[in-house]
Amino acid sequence: MLRRSESNVEGSAAPVGIACGRCRTVRSACEWSALPLRSEIGEAEVASLVSRWPADLVVVVRTCTCGAPIARLAPRQAG
Numbered sequence: 001m002l003r004r005s006e007s008n009v010e011g012s013a014a015p016v017g018i019a020c021g022r023c024r025t026v027r028s029a030c031e032w033s034a035l036p037l038r039s040e041i042g043e044a045e046v047a048s049l050v051s052r053w054p055a056d057l058v059v060v061v062r063t064c065t066c067g068a069p070i071a072r073l074a075p076r077q078a079g
Contacts, residue, residue: 022068
């Protein structure tokens with residue numbers, strides 16, 4: 001796990017990887033994927049919140065080691 005930042009195009013500090021909103025720990029996509037799965041939210045669950053939702057995407061929520069949820073868009077898994 002990383003706890004560092006790099007400058008983005010505009011010159012401000014931006015985390016490299018996927019950051020937890022609570023503890024600010026930054027993880028690679030592989031590290032994030034290894035965190036415990038909290039939930040997966042698809043089209044049916046977000047239909048009342050958005051006018052259009054791509055059928056091939058879901059929101060995957062994993063639990064950080066500090067206990068906070070970390071959500072990312074991901075392709076829907078077949079099956």
